[in-house]
Ligand SMILES: Nc1ncnc2c1ncn2[C@@H]1O[C@H](COP(=O)(O)OP(=O)(O)O)[C@@H](O)[C@H]1O
């Protein structure tokens with residue numbers, strides 16, 4: 001097992017069996033990464049609410065100890081002979097990855113026959129090089145995350161780091177007209193201390209297709225430190241229907257950085273659910289680009305932080321075309337000394353008349369020492385639009401607690417009912433019972449600790 | 450032996466102002482008492498104080514229920530002993546369904562031991578549903594009501610009926626009804642009045658707080674108390690309500706030398 005250090009040598013090492021174009025992209029990302037400082041709150045507005053000292057200090061302390069890019073470890077063979085993971089039931093499709101290494105991939109013969117492609121990204125590089133070359137960090141999450149209008153351009157250090165050192169992740173490609181109703185399941189895990197996960201996710205749904213993906217980001221145990229620097233790129237082709245659920249429950253020692261972006265074509269629909277329970281610190285950039293006429297995105301967020309967890313989420317709803325709709329609802333519950341920051345922006349570009357955009361962030365604080373920052377924003381350049389936004393943050397309501405207690409319900413149960421009720425508007429819009437149940441369990445266990 | 454709620458020389462203040470200034474009432478199981486008084490006289494303050502709302506400070510006095518010092522207990526423990534308050538202004542709790550809430554409440558109140566914060570074993574769903582359906586039918590409530598969020602977007606009448614449904618489900622020994630008749634039209638008062646009167650019996654004592662005697666047409670109290678400026682100034686039988694209806698509070702104020710507090714009286718529909 002080797003220590004990484006995020007050097008150029010290391011890039012070369014990772015890239016040695018990869019196509020030349022990928023090696024070039026890695027090196028380009030590396031030189032950008034080298035030229036960029038760690039994000040600074042005073043210089044970069046998007047980091048304003050995430051204490052820079054923490055991130056910088058973390059980076060100084062930890063980068064040399066991070067392990068597990070697993071250059072030595074990576075055996076595509078292990079994947080091929082299917083080291084079957086018994087805890088995972090193979091339904092339509094399953095992918096398991098541990099510490100950056102694919103462990104198990106399964107896709108039902110039925111879906112294989114329909115030319116659905118579901119594989120670890122490293123495997124895909126060999127098997128579907130052209131497809132990956134086309135989509136990988138070229139259209140959604142790019143080194144230069146530039147809003148389409150060109151009015152904001154920011155380099156994200158962690159995106160550059162990811163571009164240079166990415167390892168692991170998967171691709172799902174669904175051909176035109178193939179509709180998969182049953183969810184595919186993905187388990188991305190960190191198991192050993194100070195290991196890193198730099199997964200890259202590519203979801204490509206062609207015209208008229210349908211997919212449902214449920215992805216878990218989990219730690220195998222409660223006290224091993226770790227690092228996640230990931231990217232998710234989603235493409236919903238014309239009239240496609242994509243549901244992507246990501247449940248992040250790393251343990252409280254993991255530092256989590258992610259850039260995620262979806263591009264939605266004409267009349268396509270995306271339902272994107274992001275549930276956050278884990279990580280010591282999490283910085284998530286999430287954007288939907290409503291590119292074609294009639295594109296629709298629903299963004300649902302549910303987070304429960306405790307102890308000293310810090311969760312910073314920036315969202316963007318970018319409306320490029322007429323008759324596009326987006327609807328964002330993020331609800332956070334905060335315990336102990338935890339903190340959340342949410343900055344959301346709706347951008348409506350000049351052509352995007354008849355846009356209907358909505359965003360709302362609500363925070364329920366269960367402790368006087370918890371802190372929530374919430375900052376909705378609008379930038380509208382079209383004339384015929386409907387945009388609504390709102391944000392709230394408040395302590396648990398003493399009158400609600402009293403009302404429930406006056407009916408015999410003890411404090412803890414009253415609190416639980418109120419928290420469950422607070423999450424309900426998000427939960428009721430999650431289209432899968434199994435997912436709702438899993439989330440409910442995380443919520444309950446957060447309340448109990 | 451029947452249970453009794455005994456209130457002795459109770460003083461309650463809110464935000465540093467003394468509102469209840471030495472009050473005595475004893476309500477026994479099976480008895481119906483009415484507490485009447487104009488707006489602002491402290492009726493709700495008494496109700497909240499009895500149930501243990503954290504904003505209502507008990508300065509002195511005693512509240513004994515069934516031999517237990519109630520003032521030492523958390524609100525949920527008071528409920529478990531058999532004390533119930535129908536709120537004048539029930540609190541809305543969005544996202545929590547009426548059914549889910551009631552099942553938790555009924556399970557908590559009926560649980561064998563008060564094991565504090567430990568998990569309460571929920572009563573079986575089937576059993577609960579049967580009971581809920583039956584009680585809702587008695588109150589002439591639509592079944593869809595159970596799926597709605599607690600008091601969220603309820604009309605005035607729906608809120609009051611929901612309070613009575615809770616009373617029926619929790620089967621307390623002593624219930625305080627805080628203006629359960631206010632804000633209701635004549636029909637709603639009748640429905641609420643008839644349902645409460647159907648619940649009254651040897652197992653239940655009630656303290657009906659009201660400033661209009663309408664509800665008392667349906668549930669006739671044996672004892673009537675008049676609260677003015679934080680004290681009970683008159684106690685008597687049903688005839689007191691007739692006196693009030695005929696002459697209002699002014700003669701009583703005059704008799705006891707109490708100035709009108711200047712609060713606007715609620716308008717009657
Ligand atoms: N939560 C509260 N905060 C501040 N003042 C209160 C509160 N509750 C009651 N009061 C005050 O106490 C007095 C009595 O109010 P209340 O008990 O509601 O009277 P009633 O129910 O008889 O109309 C009023 O002057 C009212 O303003």
Ligand SMILES: [Mg+2]
Pocket residue numbers: 492493494537627628
């Ligand atoms: Mg009142």
